[in-house]
Amino acid sequence: QVQLVESGGGLVQPGGSLRLSCAASGSRFSILVMGWYRQAPGKQRELVATITGGGRGNYADSVKDRFTISRDNAKNTVYLQMNSLKPEDTAVYYCHAEYRSFVSWGQGTQVTVSS
Numbered sequence: 001q002v003q004l005v006e007s008g009g010g011l012v013q014p015g016g017s018l019r020l021s022c023a024a025s026g027s028r029f030s031i032l033v034m035g036w037y038r039q040a041p042g043k044q045r046e047l048v049a050t051i052t053g054g055g056r057g058n059y060a061d062s063v064k065d066r067f068t069i070s071r072d073n074a075k076n077t078v079y080l081q082m083n084s085l086k087p088e089d090t091a092v093y094y095c096h097a098e099y100r101s102f103v104s105w106g107q108g109t110q111v112t113v114s115s
Helices: none
Strands: 004-007 010-012 018-024 033-039 046-051 057-059 067-072 077-082 091-099 102-105 109-113
Touching: 004 091, 018 033, 018 091, 018 109, 033 067, 033 077, 046 067, 046 077, 057 067
Parallel strands: 010 109
Antiparallel strands: 004 018, 018 077, 033 046, 033 091, 046 057, 067 077, 091 102, 091 109
């Protein structure tokens, strides 16, 4: 069982930056494919970015060149650096872990982009 705890959300002005963190429990973090998803009010949850155990990232078109996903396997933590934030990035951001048939979700952290 892997538990995920997100942190780092908050209120930021358009054009600003935030860094989200997700700490995972357990001893096999490095084999997990980690990801960030988000869900805006009235919309479906959508993929933001994923990263393999080896550090290969994949991004939604809407966040490419603005967001960077990274991980520190020694700290069991995955990060999402968000730059040039836009109001449409406002959502609850969820951390996600996956390995074969195993899936785990965090509780979510709110990101609000507003002036």
